Amino acid sequence: xxxxxKIKGTxxxxxxxxxxxxxxxxxxxxxxxxxxxxxxxxxxxxxxxxFARGIGQLTDIVSKEMYTFEDxxxxxxxxxxxGTAPVIRAFIxxxxxxxxxxxxxxxxxxxxxxxxxxxGRFRQFHQFGAELIGSPEPFADVETILNVLDIYKSxxxxxxxxxxxxxGDENCREQYKNALRDYLRPRLSKLCKTCQERFESNPxxxxxxxxxGCIAETEAAPRxxxxxxxxxxDHFEKVCALLDQHQVAYELDYRLVRGLDYYTRTAYxxxxxxxxxxxxxxxxxxxxxxxxxxxxxPTPAVGYAAGIxxxxxxxxxxxxxxxxxxxxxxxxxxxxEKAQEWASKTARLLRDNEISADMDLLGRSLKAQMKxxxxxxxxxxxxxxEQELESGQLTLRNLQQSEQxxxxxxxxxxxxRKHLDAKFK
RNA sequence: GUGGGCGUAGCUCAGCUUGGUAGAGCACCAGAUUGUGGCUCUGGUGGUCGCGGGUUCAAAUCCCGUCGCUCACCCCA
Numbered sequence: 001x002x003x004x005x006k007i008k009g010t011x012x013x014x015x016x017x018x019x020x021x022x023x024x025x026x027x028x029x030x031x032x033x034x035x036x037x038x039x040x041x042x043x044x045x046x047x048x049x050x051f052a053r054g055i056g057q058l059t060d061i062v063s064k065e066m067y068t069f070e071d072x073x074x075x076x077x078x079x080x081x082x083g084t085a086p087v088i089r090a091f092i093x094x095x096x097x098x099x100x101x102x103x104x105x106x107x108x109x110x111x112x113x114x115x116x117x118x119x120g121r122f123r124q125f126h127q128f129g130a131e132l133i134g135s136p137e138p139f140a141d142v143e144t145i146l147n148v149l150d151i152y153k154s155x156x157x158x159x160x161x162x163x164x165x166x167x168g169d170e171n172c173r174e175q176y177k178n179a180l181r182d183y184l185r186p187r188l189s190k191l192c193k194t195c196q197e198r199f200e201s202n203p204x205x206x207x208x209x210x211x212x213g214c215i216a217e218t219e220a221a222p223r224x225x226x227x228x229x230x231x232x233x234d235h236f237e238k239v240c241a242l243l244d245q246h247q248v249a250y251e252l253d254y255r256l257v258r259g260l261d262y263y264t265r266t267a268y269x270x271x272x273x274x275x276x277x278x279x280x281x282x283x284x285x286x287x288x289x290x291x292x293x294x295x296x297x298p299t300p301a302v303g304y305a306a307g308i309x310x311x312x313x314x315x316x317x318x319x320x321x322x323x324x325x326x327x328x329x330x331x332x333x334x335x336x337e338k339a340q341e342w343a344s345k346t347a348r349l350l351r352d353n354e355i356s357a358d359m360d361l362l363g364r365s366l367k368a369q370m371k372x373x374x375x376x377x378x379x380x381x382x383x384x385x386e387q388e389l390e391s392g393q394l395t396l397r398n399l400q401q402s403e404q405x406x407x408x409x410x411x412x413x414x415x416x417r418k419h420l421d422a423k424f425k
Numbered sequence: 426g427u428g429g430g431c432g433u434a435g436c437u438c439a440g441c442u443u444g445g446u447a448g449a450g451c452a453c454c455a456g457a458u459u460g461u462g463g464c465u466c467u468g469g470u471g472g473u474c475g476c477g478g479g480u481u482c483a484a485a486u487c488c489c490g491u492c493g494c495u496c497a498c499c500c501c502a
Contacts, residue, residue: 005493060500064426082502111502116426118496127502194499208500259501280502307502335460368454370462378462385460399462 009115009123019324020312024155025108028128031151035143037106037130042086044110048076054085054294056261058201065113067123079112082260083129083305084287085294091133092296102134108308120278120310129284131303133291138238141266141286141302146246148270148282148304155311156320159273160281162248165225165256166236167204169264170289172229177203179222187217207255223254232265239266262287266302274317275310282306329420331373332359335366335385342384346412353413355420374399379424380416382407398423 006012013021032039048068055062067079080086087105090096096103108128117123130147132140145162152160168176180203188196192211199206207218228236243250250268258267267285275281284304291299315321330350332343343359350357358376360369366383373381383395383404394412396419397404407415 008493065500113501115500116498117494118498121501125502129502210499277497278501282502305502310502331462333461365455366460367458367462372462374462381462383461387460395461397461402461402463404461 007123009117011122011124016325017312019326020315020321021308023321023324024308024312024315027154028106028108028151031147031154032106032130035104035130035147035150037104037132037147040087040090040105040107041109042080042083042090042107045077045079046086046089048078050085050089050294051078051081054088054262054290055082059259059261061113061259065115067112067114080109081111081113083107083109083111083127084131084260084262084290084303087129087131087303088133088290088294088296088301091131091299092291092294097134097291097297097299100134102132104130104132106130118278119276120307120313122309126308127305128308129303129305131301133301133303134299135302136288136300138235138242138266140300141239142242142246144284144302144304145243145248145268148284148306149248151306152270152281152311155315157311157314157318159314159318161271161273162250163253163256163269163271164240164243164250165253165267166228166232166265167257167263167267167285168224168228168232172227172232173224173264176222176224176227179227180204180206183221184217190217202261204257205259208257208259218255225252225254235265258283258285262290262293264288268304270306272310272314274314278310280307281310281314325377327377327379328358328373329356329378330358330380330382330416331369331376331378332357332382332384333366333369333373334360335383339384339386339389342389346382346384350413350416353417355413355416380419382416 029039048066051066052062057063061081066081069077071077087107091103091105106129108126110124110126112124114123115121128151130144132144149162152158167173181199184191184199184203184206188199191199191206191214192209195206195209195211195214204224206214207221209215225236240250253269256267256269258269263285265286265288267283269283270281272279272281282304283306284302286300286302288298288300291297291301312321332347334340334343340360340363347357347359358378360372362368364372366385370381378399381397381399383397388394388409392409393406394409395404396407396416398419401423405419407419
């Protein structure tokens with residue numbers, strides 16, 4: 001029989017690593033709460049238009065990476081490739097902006113992009129992200145940066161760099177693009193093919209290119225930072241000043257142009273020093289025009305998205321993940337059918353009392369059951385056979401210290417709890 | 426979409442150059458220990474060598490095709 005394999009670029013998270021995910025998610029929830037961000041969960045798929053309009057028709061994501069399909073009613077749906085557009089859609093649809101002037105929302109969610117997988121890049125991957133909706137102030141930009149850094153810090157991570165740039169806004173970007181085009185036009189033939197295509201549609205993306213020729217040609221090109229209008233310049237200056245006050249180290253990177261069209265003013269990226277080719281841990285920025293682009297009232301907003309798989313890769317690399325596997329309190333090893341029945345009843349009793357318990361389900365030898373107890377990472381083995389059933393005196397073995405004592409079956413829960421508290425708390 | 430590397434036991438891999446009965450470590454099972462795990466020792470289970478075709482007396486090994494995985498490019502998380 002032919003076996004069925006997982007879809008390319010997807011992964012099973014097995015019990016030996018799901019504990020790492022739990023730790024990460026727990027940390028994210030904790031820090032988000034500490035910052036006043038509230039969780040939002042949006043559907044896994046959306047109307048295709050949401051992304052086409054929100055992210056931008058010409059972006060790589062929309063033009064070649066989306067999982068788009070028709071449902072039975074011929075409606076075009078898309079598995080979400082990123083989190084911001086759905087959050088803003090929900091923000092508008094549920095009139096969250098009418099209920100309070102500021103909404104601080106966060107999510108943890110799978111995302112889908114149909115790219116060729118490689119180290120740190122998958123077709124289904126997971127992001128956590130925060131969106132601060134309603135404030136145009138630099139304080140808001142900084143709030144999101146501090147938030148993501150705090151999550152990394154809480155996990156012990158320190159090997160990363162923050163890159164910062166401003167991509168301007170509607171009042172100065174078009175003017176700048178024209179200045180950039182004027183500079184690039186005579187050098188067009190020296191640029192790579194994709195950059196020649198970018199020249200008309202989105203010349204700023206030329207800075208993103210890694211071709212040596214394109215890098216060289218844009219070295220002396222006019223930079224957005226020098227062409228900001230007063231308001232955007234002030235905004236950027238304030239963001240930098242606040243980061244300085246918070247003693248957050250960052251690098252100005254005039255080449256940082258993020259791949260999504262909706263960014264305005266602040267753009268930032270957190271880059272790992274410990275990853276391979278795909279080294280962006282997270283990125284974000286301000287997107288003051290997105291809400292109206294999606295049909296809502298003009299509402300300023302800023303936020304970021306960060307990759308969970310890449311974060312796990314770095315944490316693994318830096319040896320910052322300790323053993324997060326769950327352990328069992330008690331494994332009941334029984335000898336004989338009567339004892340096995342007793343084990344079943346007792347396991348239930350213990351579980352009713354918040355003590356995790358497991359038992360043999362294969363009728364194995366005591367030795368094999370002890371081995372199983374060890375494999376389950378159990379703290380105690382409770383051994384019961386004919387003798388114990390008659391006397392009511394059971395053997396409780398501490399598997400980590402290899403010591404055992406007798407406990408009375410009359411107050412089993414109390415006795416086990418006492419031993420758990422004494423040795424494991 | 427394009428290029429490189431790799432597909433042999435549940436896992437990590439050796440064997441391929443120079444064709445000749447398919448191996449190791451770990452894991453799993455059992456025994457040493459007749460009712461006690463982890464350590465040690467002994468034994469055991471487990472493989473149409475990714476799949477299809479070709480060359481050959483003979484193919485894991487050589488040739489062709491194909492599928493899968495992986496890394497990289499593009500771009501991003």
